[in-house]
Amino acid sequence: MTTPPPALAWSTDNCTVGRAMEVLGERWTFVVLREVFNGVRRFEDMRRHTGMPRQVLTDRLALLVDADILRRVPYREPGQRERHEYRPTDKGFDLYPVLVAVRHWGDRYLADPEGSPVEFEHVGCGAEVDVVLRCRDGHEVTGRRDVATRPGPGIVPFSG
Amino acid sequence: MTTPPPALAWSTDNCTVGRAMEVLGERWTFVVLREVFNGVRRFEDMRRHTGMPRQVLTDRLALLVDADILRRVPYREPGQRERHEYRPTDKGFDLYPVLVAVRHWGDRYLADPEGSPVEFEHVGCGAEVDVVLRCRDGHEVTGRRDVATRPGPGIVPFSG
DNA sequence: CTTGCTGAGTCTGTCAATCAGACCTAGGGT
DNA sequence: ACCCTAGGTCTGATTGACAGACTCAGCAAG
CATH class of the missing domain: 1.10.10.10 (Winged helix-like DNA-binding domain superfamily/Winged helix DNA-binding domain)
Incomplete structure (x- = not known):
């Protein structure tokens, strides 16, 4: 089993x-x-x-x-x-990455055929801004299999 | 005005x-x-x-x-x-960054004093995984002021 | 072969949220 | 004295959340 x-x-x-x-x-x-x-x-x-x-x-x-x-x-x-x-x-500004992540996903899967209605650009350089996963040792994380969920300091056992 | x-x-x-x-x-x-x-x-x-x-x-x-x-x-x-x-x-896997971004924000502002109940670790290296904003030229973006919204290919004028 | 257990639901009624549309209100303009 | 506007409130109908009871299929124990 x-x-x-x-x-x-x-x-x-x-x-x-x-x-x-x-x-x-x-x-x-x-x-x-x-x-x-x-x-x-x-x-x-x-x-x-x-x-x-x-x-x-x-x-x-x-x-x-x-x-x-x-x-x-x-x-x-x-x-x-x-x-x-x-x-x-x-606190509100810190939600910006969430918005970028949602927009990124929405653009990939939900956009009209013409493409995304808006883009986020890096001020000064003009390139588009995306959200990426990265570990604190600096490695970029691409596959879902490369991330594991583990209990943190605030963990509480489940009793249901 | x-x-x-x-x-x-x-x-x-x-x-x-x-x-x-x-x-x-x-x-x-x-x-x-x-x-x-x-x-x-x-x-x-x-x-x-x-x-x-x-x-x-x-x-x-x-x-x-x-x-x-x-x-x-x-x-x-x-x-x-x-x-x-x-x-x-x-398509579902691609929502993972959104979840990481939400969790990151939640951990910062909404966690119990003991800390976050779960963490995401980079498999192999063990370091915690975060979400970061980065432009396609490779620059990391930190301040909200460094990102501007601009119209994309699918833009439609507003008539309300 | 009937009875019971389990995972995965559906059915029903109550209570809260969403929504559209009308109404209200405080300052300012004419 | 009257109207305009931004930013709301009030009202009633529809939709969604929720709890608790019921259903159903297959397996197993008696």
């Missing part, structure tokens, strides 16, 4: 992937982040540009601000009252 | 991030992928291990199989009838 996978013996209560998905794993969250990273930071702009429902946008923004991924920054156009725009915090 | 962000002039209809999130952007999808990548591939194992509702697991698996991210593979334990397990396809 096949041996059971070792991962079955580990609890998933403190799994950081699961926790991350509690905030990131709603249909529109990443779309909001995409907009913000692309410089679209105002409520009406985002709503018109993405076509998402007002209420959902309100909710998502509040959730992201609450999670300290975005922050509200006041601004004032001349002849307008003060309003707020949404900008990524440092 | 501030110039409007150029991204506002681009349509998001063919945005590959949005499309990717249609399949990835449900609360449990990534959790299922995490399990599968960690070697937990059978219905009951996943259900018990994650605590997710049967119906949702059924739905997510069907959706992922439908999207060609997982495939059902028959197996048979001795003295048992034939059953199926779920394994990533190539």
